[in-house]
Amino acid sequence: MDNPFARFAGTRTIQADLSLLEENYVPDSFPHRENQINEMVTILSSILRGSRPSNIIVYGKTGTGKTSTTKYVTKMLMEAANNVSVVYVNCEIYDSPYSILVAIANSAGEEKIPELGWPIDRIYRETLDRVERTGKFFIIILDEMDRLIKKSGGDSLYVLLKLMTDVDSVRVSMIGITNDTTVLENIDARIKSRLNQESIVFPPYNASEIKDIISSRLEKVLGSDVVDQTAINLCAAIGAQEHGDARKAIDLMRIAIEIAIRENRNKITENEIYEARERYEMNVIREAISTLPLHSKIVLLSAVVTQEIEPNSVITGEIYENYRRICDDLGFSPLSPRRISDLLTELADYGLLMMDDRNMGKYGRTRSFSMVHQAETIKKYLLEDENLSMFKSSKMPKQTRFDT
DNA sequence: ACTCCACAGGAAAATTGGGGTA
């Protein structure tokens, strides 16, 4: 038998530092974002003259460079002025007034404040204290700011505004990043007016812009002749299709390079990109499935099972019957048919199932469902859930409720 | 034309789960 390590030995054909293509890596050049950078620099530059800059709201879809650009500009600002401190807060994680204050205080001070336990006003005073003591300008970046507002309304913003005005000689300002252009419409008018923000818009990239971005990113990663131009074009085209998403394009390129390295290929062509896209989509599906609530998972599993035993009637009622059996089997108490009907609608909305109206005339009207993806794949990902791992399809009866 | 199946999907009531409070 051949030594299984043989194909990994010898010199690798491709050398690449893939960390430069990771999602959170901040590059040092931003093709086609010169205007946005200039705007931001202009606004923030008032710090150099000793006055507080306006608050900034950055709008743009995912993958348009909002976060990276903001991080880059603020980093440059920190280098140019030594009295600036930048706090990056991802509101997906820190989504309450409390946790944001903690994040600020912790970056401003020596000792960590516990994530839980202190009353909010004590945290507030502590934060205020620390900010004043440093004597620095604070710029607070609120990434995914829309999350914050959806979760706690304007409360969190209000606290921040209060912080801005309570600090002597106003030394705090914020940059909000969002992909939802309507965020500010839903908050209190008083808060809105006090924000006195300027907005910067990041429009989607088109294909040729994404092409430039990929090329410029690749320069530092690997040699120029390793990646086919056609591969870059394909990546760019896919990214442009997805609302001008440069991040997806870069992700695809990174995965493609990973594949090439692992398979010991010496070139990245359109094929590698197609493979990368497949893997990417798989991960999306897997992620979508793994975050589903328990009963949605069982319903989806039931849909798969129903298709296996009765491919022609993957119908609400059938799915429900099987759902009940599976719940029985696994020891969960089933939800009502009405609820399952809604869960099925949700699954269809998520794109995990295809939904069709089906009219059987005398025999009623219902909805029929079919798999969008390979049933085996779906099942595999579903069974990764420890609650469902005990499921054995052999236990499922081979008949439907119609035969007896 | 009328019936009737097998649901869809709206509305409201009921349950559940977390947190606060006396």
Added chain:
DNA sequence: TACCCCAATTTTCCTGTGGAGT
């Protein structure tokens, strides 16, 4: 600890419906 409150989830109850069968 017992109780209450609030919101989210789920159930109960309901009316509506397109077309094959008659």
